[in-house]
Structures are given as structure tokens and as C-alpha cells.
Amino acid sequence: MKKSIDITNNQTIPIALIPELEYADFLEFNTALMADETCHCVQYFAYRLPGAIKLICCMANDHEHNISVSSSLVKPDAHLVSFTRHHFSFHFFEREIHENFGLQYTDHPWLKPVRFSYNRADLKQQIANYPFYHMDSEELHEVGVGPIHAGVIEPGHFRFICNGEQILHLEIQLGYQHRGLEQMMLQKKTLLQRTILAESIAGDTVVGHTTAFASLWENLCGFTPSEDLVFARTLALEWERIAIHSGDLSAIATDIAYQLGSSVFGRLRTPIINAFQEWCGNRLAKSLIRPGYNRFPFTPATEAVFTRVLDAYLPDYTEMFDRMIDLPSVLARLEKTGVVSREQSLSIGTVGMGARGSGVERDIRKSHPYLGYSKMDHNPVLLTSGDVDARTRLRDLEIRQSIGYVREMMKNIPPVSQPVALNETPASDSFSITLVEGWRGEICHCALTGPDGKLIAYKIKDPSVHNWLALALAVRNNEISDFPICNKSFNLSYCGHDL
Amino acid sequence: MLSLILIVTASFFFTGIIIRTKSILSGRKGPGIFQPMKDIRRLLRKGSVYSETSGFVFKLAPTVYFASVVMAMLFIPFGNQPGLFSFEGDFVFFAYVLALGKFFSIIGALDTGSSFEGMGASREALYSLLAEPAFFLLMGSFALLTGQTSFADIFGTLHFTSQISYAIGALASLVLLAIALIENSRMPLDDPKTHLELTMVHEVMILDNSGFDLGMILQATNLKFAMYGALVANMFLTRGYEIYYSIPIFIGVQFLFALIIGVLESFWARFRMNHNPQFILMITSIALFIFLGVLLMLGKIV
Numbered sequence: 001m002k003k004s005i006d007i008t009n010n011q012t013i014p015i016a017l018i019p020e021l022e023y024a025d026f027l028e029f030n031t032a033l034m035a036d037e038t039c040h041c042v043q044y045f046a047y048r049l050p051g052a053i054k055l056i057c058c059m060a061n062d063h064e065h066n067i068s069v070s071s072s073l074v075k076p077d078a079h080l081v082s083f084t085r086h087h088f089s090f091h092f093f094e095r096e097i098h099e100n101f102g103l104q105y106t107d108h109p110w111l112k113p114v115r116f117s118y119n120r121a122d123l124k125q126q127i128a129n130y131p132f133y134h135m136d137s138e139e140l141h142e143v144g145v146g147p148i149h150a151g152v153i154e155p156g157h158f159r160f161i162c163n164g165e166q167i168l169h170l171e172i173q174l175g176y177q178h179r180g181l182e183q184m185m186l187q188k189k190t191l192l193q194r195t196i197l198a199e200s201i202a203g204d205t206v207v208g209h210t211t212a213f214a215s216l217w218e219n220l221c222g223f224t225p226s227e228d229l230v231f232a233r234t235l236a237l238e239w240e241r242i243a244i245h246s247g248d249l250s251a252i253a254t255d256i257a258y259q260l261g262s263s264v265f266g267r268l269r270t271p272i273i274n275a276f277q278e279w280c281g282n283r284l285a286k287s288l289i290r291p292g293y294n295r296f297p298f299t300p301a302t303e304a305v306f307t308r309v310l311d312a313y314l315p316d317y318t319e320m321f322d323r324m325i326d327l328p329s330v331l332a333r334l335e336k337t338g339v340v341s342r343e344q345s346l347s348i349g350t351v352g353m354g355a356r357g358s359g360v361e362r363d364i365r366k367s368h369p370y371l372g373y374s375k376m377d378h379n380p381v382l383l384t385s386g387d388v389d390a391r392t393r394l395r396d397l398e399i400r401q402s403i404g405y406v407r408e409m410m411k412n413i414p415p416v417s418q419p420v421a422l423n424e425t426p427a428s429d430s431f432s433i434t435l436v437e438g439w440r441g442e443i444c445h446c447a448l449t450g451p452d453g454k455l456i457a458y459k460i461k462d463p464s465v466h467n468w469l470a471l472a473l474a475v476r477n478n479e480i481s482d483f484p485i486c487n488k489s490f491n492l493s494y495c496g497h498d499l
Numbered sequence: 500m501l502s503l504i505l506i507v508t509a510s511f512f513f514t515g516i517i518i519r520t521k522s523i524l525s526g527r528k529g530p531g532i533f534q535p536m537k538d539i540r541r542l543l544r545k546g547s548v549y550s551e552t553s554g555f556v557f558k559l560a561p562t563v564y565f566a567s568v569v570m571a572m573l574f575i576p577f578g579n580q581p582g583l584f585s586f587e588g589d590f591v592f593f594a595y596v597l598a599l600g601k602f603f604s605i606i607g608a609l610d611t612g613s614s615f616e617g618m619g620a621s622r623e624a625l626y627s628l629l630a631e632p633a634f635f636l637l638m639g640s641f642a643l644l645t646g647q648t649s650f651a652d653i654f655g656t657l658h659f660t661s662q663i664s665y666a667i668g669a670l671a672s673l674v675l676l677a678i679a680l681i682e683n684s685r686m687p688l689d690d691p692k693t694h695l696e697l698t699m700v701h702e703v704m705i706l707d708n709s710g711f712d713l714g715m716i717l718q719a720t721n722l723k724f725a726m727y728g729a730l731v732a733n734m735f736l737t738r739g740y741e742i743y744y745s746i747p748i749f750i751g752v753q754f755l756f757a758l759i760i761g762v763l764e765s766f767w768a769r770f771r772m773n774h775n776p777q778f779i780l781m782i783t784s785i786a787l788f789i790f791l792g793v794l795l796m797l798g799k800i801v
């Protein structure tokens with residue numbers, strides 16, 4: 001019997017086609033896949049069936065461009081052997097399943113609550129009694145930061161165990177932003193409400209998450225997006241990458257108190273996001289992407305705006321970045337700060353920029369192409385040093401790469417097509433998965449439908465969930481005063497994690 | 500008396516000039532020169548909020564800190580006019596009255612019981628500790644050179660004649676500039692603009708201070724800056740200058756001092772925290788050079 005079904009990115013299959021394994025087989029099959037480092041787990045989640053809990057695991061093979069989906073049915077009071085024991089990258093998924101469904105793992109090394117969601121299985125688990133690591137040493141001290149952020153961005157609690165100025169351990173506790181998005185996706189009945197929910201998953205990845213949702217929905221409804229729709233979404237994804245990376249460079253410069261970089265990159269980001277406003281009326285690209293149709297076609301007039309913005313952006317950007325990255329006082333702060341080694345990166349399953357800075361090639365645009373990327377010959381930027389410097393240079397190289405893609409794409413703008421109506425109800429008893437490379441990394445949305453075509457489960461994964469642990473590892477043995485710059489070099493999402 | 504008036508006047512402009520310089524250099528218009536003073540005035544009219552965990556030391560600390568700076572200021576001479584107080588060895592008193600103020604601000608920070616403030620206090624204590632030898636080497640060298648032991652007499656007798664003495668003057672200005680940066684927690688050692696508690700030195704110590712107390716601390720910092728500027732200016736005010744020369748020189752030096760700090764802060768990234776002690780020790784070694792130069796001039800070696 002086949003142990004899994006291989007599908008491609010953006011494919012919809014009947015749920016019945018997913019092989020259902022015994023838990024022991026399920027565990028052995030999926031953890032064995034991890035031996036190959038081109039494989040990684042993109043989604044592992046559970047949903048409730050009458051009297052049982054169904055586990056679905058999606059393993060992506062970057063080399064074969066496919067995703068192996070397998071499943072297992074377990075009892076709600078089962079005590080299971082954990083995947084995490086075999087490979088750490090499963091730790092988040094199993095903690096989440098434990099928190100939401102009360103499944104017990106006998107040998108999970110770090111079975112702590114993820115986000116204290118209001119519908120968690122064990123309501124006695126609260127932030128007040130969160131089992132933080134602590135030390136009994138007289139020499140060491142603890143520094144607790146948050147949940148209220150000093151710059152009032154998003155809430156998260158960081159607890160450091162330090163030896164003087166040196167960080168020995170950092171424990172990150174999030175969940176303060178939990179809004180119950182996955183449940184709301186099921187409760188809200190109209191497509192527009194759901195699309196707006198998708199736009200609010202993470203405010204800095206509006207294009208990424210909305211594209212993932214729209215593609216998933218279109219797949220479920222058997223809709224093939226027209227050429228101009230594909231074009232607009234691909235372009236918006238790259239544009240979002242340019243905008244956020246520029247803002248991040250500004251933030252990195254601010255954190256090392258390099259005023260010139262901070263203000264110049266900040267100024268450069270503004271026209272980029274303003275171009276979004278000229279295109280669709282919102283600087284964060286909200287309302288730009290809708291399943292099934294294109295509200296704001298990319299016209300030659302929009303192209304003129306984008307070209308004008310890029311022509312003004314590039315010379316200033318190049319000059320500023322080249323100056324900053326040659327400045328000894330800047331390099332002294334970036335180099336060898338917050339190193340995540342390739343081995344660490346593979347073992348905890350980092351994705352996106354966090355992985356590419358440590359020499360791990362994780363880029364959905366290449367490994368599981370979607371939208372316009374299937375026609376592009378995309379080669380991900382890879383850097384190997386794994387430090388803040390690598391993640392800074394990675395942003396620079398990706399900005400330049402994305403500008404190249406945008407310019408190339410704008411040479412052939414497809415004509416605006418006649419809208420085709422989208423089926424109102426998705427296919428029944430189906431499973432669909434969509435992977436999108438947002439600017440931060442791999443975004444994964446999964447949906448399951450019931451016999452009447454109604455959603456029975458919707459699963460969202462932001463790249464931050466993998467990379468938060470990378471931040472915790474990166475700051476070990478660094479100075480506590482370097483934590484902000486390490487944090488900024490990853491720039492992870494709190495609300496994307498908390499959902 | 501004149502020096503006191505000039506220092507207080509300079510303190511009103513000092514931070515404003517730094518902020519304005521930084522704004523212009525980063526392509527912004529920036530706030531008016533008097534904005535920092537307006538902020539302080541606003542703070543002084545507010546009441547302070549005290550946390551329940553802090554005791555009387557925390558309430559006392561800002562006052563002692565402010566008083567120590569005012570006290571130290573009274574010793575600064577102006578050219579050949581001595582400060583309000585002047586006695587043999589007053590520069591030692593000057594250094595330790597400032598240290599007393601710092602000591603109180605450190606225990607005030609510890610009194611809050613916050614792990615942040617403890618961290619900042621330990622950093623500040625370390626840097627002042629390391630900076631102390633530089634100051635004493637510098638003033639000691641001058642005392643040796645002039646044979647005097649009070650600020651007024653040292654600066655009154657000091658005059659630059661030979662090439663070595665010019666070199667000493669330049670190096671001494673550099674050392675005083677660096678000490679002023681360390682004592683006032685400016686870049687490249689500390690970033691007064693940051694919002695990140697974990698990287699702060701001085702700012703994190705005063706996180707819990709508010710209203711009137713905070714206003715006093717901020718004004719003490721302005722005064723301290725102007726005071727170090729006055730020390731630098733004194734090196735260029737040798738005996739015999741008339742008042743209509745020396746006042747413009749004083750103002751010019753203060754202005755240049757603020758301008759230099761503004762430029763430094765615009766085009767540099769800040770040091771990594773563990774490089775700060777190295778930087779401070781480098782300042783001490785420059786002070787040692789001055790000492791060596793003085794020995795050379797006096798013919799004590801070679």
C-alpha cells in the first residue's frame with residue numbers, strides 16, 4: 001500500500017485519496033523523509049472527526065517539486081510518541097496539536113503551550129503559570145522583556161538568562177495576539193469576509209497571505225486564474241519584497257544607531273509603498289487581491305508609476321547600501337553577530353530568508369513554483385555565514401533581484417481579460433494546499449471541505465513559526481545588547497505566529 | 500561668575516545644536532534649537548510618578564545628581580578669572596563631586612528593582628570607572644606642567660609655546676571630548692535616541708524617572724556637556740585675552756563641540772558594547788601620551 005500521495009503545489013485532491021496510516025507507520029514514514037535535507041515539513045495539523053482526531057502531514061520535497069501528504073487517525077485520549085524526538089523541526093506542530101486537541105506526547109522534549117488560544121484543550125494552562133526555564137545560580141541573572149514592546153510594535157515576551165552581558169539562553173513566549181483566525185475562517189460565510197481575514201493574518205505580508213488564500217480558494221473551486229491575474233499577483237509579491245526589505249534595512253541601521261542609513265532607507269521605502277497606493281488605493285496592498293478576479297488591473301498607466309518610482313529608487317539605494325556596507329563601524333556590529341549555523345538551521349527547519357542566510361536553500365519560488373514563477377528561471381540568493389551581516393546582504397541582493405524581475409515583467413503586460421465567474425461552492429470532500437514565498441519565507445495555507453463543500457478545517461502557517469526558534473539560537477553567547485539587532489535581522493511576525 | 504553664566508547659557512543651546520545638526524545631515528528639517536529646553540520646561544512643570552517598589556533613594560537620586568553637576572560647575576574658571584570656588588587641588592574635588600552624583604544615580608536605578616536598570620547601572624559604573632584614569636592623567640599632567648593644582652591656576656598659567664605644547668593641547672581637547680561623550684552617554688558608546696532598553700546605558704537607568712525628576716536629569720546632562728565644553732574652551736583662553744575676545748572664543752568652541760558630536764553621531768554606527776572598554780582605554784593611553792609630552796617638556800626624561 002502506498003504510504004502517501006504526491007501532489008504539487010496548488011493541487012486539490014479528494015480527502016479519500018490521502019492514505020491513512022497507523023500512527024507508528026505515519027511517524028516512521030514522515031520522520032524517515034527528513035533524512036533527505038531537500039525535504040521539509042510544510043504543514044502538520046489535526047482536525048476533529050466524530051470520536052477521533054485526524055492528523056495530516058505534508059512533507060515538501062524541494063528537489064522533486066512535490067508534496068507528500070499522509071494521514072493518521074488517532075483517539076482523542078491517545079498518548080503518542082513524538083515526531084520531535086526524531087527531528088526538531090516538528091516541535092512547533094506537535095506543541096500546537098497538543099495545545100488545541102489535548103493529544104499527549106510521551107517523549108516530546110519541549111511540550112510547552114504555543115499561544116494559549118482561548119479554545120485550547122487544557123484551560124488550566126495560562127500565561128501566569130507558563131513553565132519558563134529558570135536557573136538557581138547566584139552568578140546568573142534573568143532579564144524579562146515584554147510583553148509590551150519598547151517600540152510599541154507587537155507584544156511578545158522574551159526571557160533571557162544571562163551571565164553578565166552574555167546571553168546563555170533566550171526563551172520566547174508569544175500568543176498575545178491570538179485572534180482565532182483559523183476558526184473565524186470557518187465561521188465567516190462570505191468569501192469577502194474570508195479574504196479580508198486573510199489580509200489581516202500579518203499586516204506586513206498582506207500580498208503573501210492574500211495570494212495564498214486566493215490561490216487556495218480558486219483551486220478548491222476549480223478556477224484557473226487568467227494571465228493578467230497571475231501577472232498582477234506575481235508583481236505584487238515582488239513589490240512587497242522590495243518594500244519590506246528596504247524598511248528592514250532602515251530598521252537594522254536604526255538599531256546600530258547608524259543615522260544616515262536609518263533615514264535614507266526609511267525615505268526610500270515610502271515611494272515603494274506609495275506606488276501600491278496609486279495602484280490599488282492602499283499602501284499595504286489591502287484590497288488588491290481577490291479570489292477569482294482582479295479589481296485593479298495592472299495597466300500601462302500603473303506601469304509608468306512603477307517605472308518612475310524604480311528609476312528614482314535605484315541610484316539612491318545603491319549609493320546608500322554600498323556606503324553602509326563598507327563602513328567599518330557598521331561591519332563591526334553586523335559581522336559574526338547572531339550566527340545560526342547550517343546544521344542548526346536544518347535541524348529546526350528554518351524557512352525563507354532565515355534559511356537562505358545560513359546556506360539552506362528554501363525558496364518556494366524555485367522548489368514549488370506557482371503563479372508566474374513557473375516561467376521564470378529563479379535562482380535563490382544563498383549566503384553561508386548565517387550572521388546578521390548575511391541577512392542584511394541577503395536583503396540587498398533580493399531587492400536587486402526583485403527589481404530585475406519587476407522590470408522584466410513590466411516589458412510584457414498582459415491585456416486585461418474578461419472576468420470569469422468563480423464557482424460559489426468549493427469542491428466537496430477535498431483537500432488543497434498552497435505554498436507561497438512571501439518576503440519572509442514560505443507561507444502555507446491548507447483547506448479541507450466537507451460533503452456539502454463547506455470548509456471543515458483551515459490551516460495557516462506563517463514562516464515566522466519556524467524562524468522564531470532560529471532567533472533564540474542566534475542570540476546564544478551573544479551580548480544582550482546585540483539582541484535587538486539579531487531580532488531585527490530576522491524581523492519575524494508576532495501576529496503571523498499567533499494567528 | 501562669568502563662567503557660570505556662560506555655561507548655563509551654553510547648556511540651553513547645546514543639545515538643540517546636536518539634534519539640529521543630526522537632522523540636517525540626515526536630510527530632515529529637524530526641531531528648533533530650543534526644543535530640548537521646551538521639553539525640559541514641560542517636564543519641570545509636571546509631577547513625578549514613583550513605583551511602589553522604589554524607596555527614598557530613588558526620590559533623592561535625581562536631586563543629588565543635579566546638585567553634583569551644579570556644584571562641579573562652580574569650579575570651572577574662565578580664562579584668567581577663577582570659578583566661584585577655587586582652591587588647591589580643586590580638580591580632584593571636581594571629579595569626585597561628579598562621581599558622587601553618578602553614584603546616587605546608580606543606586607537610584609538599582610532601587611527600582613528592575614532588571615533593566617540594574618543592567619544599565621552596571622554598564623554606567625564600568626564606563627565611568629574606566630574613564631576616571633584618563634581625566635586624572637590629563638589634569639595631573641597639566642598640574643605637573645604648570646606647577647599649579649587648581650583649575651584657575653592651571654588654566655591661568657597654561658600657555659602654548661613650543662610644538663610639543665601644541666600637540667598636547669590638541670590631544671587634551673580630544674581626551675576631554677571623549678570624556679564628555681563617555682560621561683554624557685553619547686555615541687559611539689551609547690545611543691540616546693534608541694528605544695531598545697537592552698542596548699541602552701544611561702537611558703535605561705532613568706526609565707522609571709518621570710516629570711520633574713526627569714527634567715532635572717536632562718538639564719543636568721545639558722549642563723554637564725556645556726561644562727566639558729567650557730573646560731575645552733579654557734585651553735584656548737590663555738592669559739591676557741580681553742573679554743571681547745574670550746567670550747566669542749568660548750561660544751565658538753562650544754558651538755564647534757556640539758557640531759562635532761552631531762557629525763560623529765550622524766556618520767558612525769555605534770560600537771558593539773564589548774568594544775566600549777577598549778575605546779575608553781584608548782582614551783587613557785592618549786592621556787598617557789600627554790603625560791609623556793609633559794615629561795619631555797620639563798626635561799624629566801631623556
